[in-house]
Amino acid sequence: MNQPNRHEWFVLEDGEKGVEVIEDTKIPNAxxxxxxxxxxxLANMLRAQLLALPCILFAGYRVPHPLNPHFLLKIQTDGSIRPVEALEQAGNALLKLIADLQMKFKAEFSYKDVEGDAAAPEDPYGALPTGMGSSAWGASSRDYADYS
Structure with missing residues (x-):
């Protein structure tokens, strides 16, 4: 087929740039x-994070074609900072947000380990039908992934 390998869409080759900045000559501070x-x-997360900054007048993105693995992010500021600096601030804020989310996620799963099976909650999927023991479903008697 003509479709490229999936890793080619997300892995930068040696010497390949990840970002290109094109200053806008028609719109000031853009x-x-x-x-x-x-x-x-990533485009939508960056756009949302940029719009949360008070110095941003406009932030939007578009993907020119689904078979081209890139997007164009347009940024216009009020002039107090350059668009590239605004993107850097938004990226740093986004990284902090994701790190906080990861920390909360790990903390929530550590609570599961502390609680143990003392008060084993009721299985949300119900019991297995009669005759369908662990031999039919593998080692576990549940029909969903349990990562404990």
Whole structure:
């Protein structure tokens, strides 16, 4: 088929740049930033984080074509900072937010280990039908992934 290998869409090759900044000459305090090997996930998070900054007048993105693994992020500021600096602030805030989320996620799973099976909660999926023991479902008697 003509479809490239999946890793080629997200892994930068040796010497390949990940970001290209194009200063806008028609709009003051604006720039278009082309970010390679990324998709809507990062673009939307960056856009939302940029719009949370008080110095941002406009932030938006577009993916020119679904088969091209890059997006264009347009940023316009009020002039107090440059668009690239605003992107750096938004990226740092996003990294902090993700680190906080990861910490909360790990803490929640550590509570599960502390609680133990003393008050074993009722199985939300119910009991297995009669005759379908662990031999039919593998080592566990549950029909969903249990990562404990």
């Amino acid at each position: 720039a278009t930033i082309k970010i390679y090997k990324q998709d809507h996930t």
